Amino acid sequence: MDGFFRETKEKVAYRKSEGCSVAEMECSALAACAAFRSATWGMLLYTADSLADVQRYDQRHWGGSAYEYALTLCLDAVLAL
Structure with a gap:
């Protein structure tokens, strides 16, 4: 679970201020791995x-x-x- 490290209280508050009410956790984790590895990726x-x-x-x-x-x-x- 990456939530403890990537989803700070500040980021959650910012996204809520934008109107977000839910998060898709697996997609964000895979996107971060693909970016780190410079891999072509999509979901x-x-x-x-x-x-x-x-x-x-x-x-x-x-x-x-x-x-x-x-x-x-x-x-x-x-x-x-």
Whole structure:
């Protein structure tokens, strides 16, 4: 877990002031590793659920209807490299 080292109280407050309410942890960690290694890297993100408001949680089928489309986008991006 890199949160203790990369997400300082100041950074969290700054992002909240910009209107952010959630964070995607794995993408940021992989992006940092790729930048450190000077590697070409990308990640396609799409939302399947949110726990930002647990009282109004809507499962939305966990994004199941978007898998094929997401895979097509990823493969197209790789072929474009």
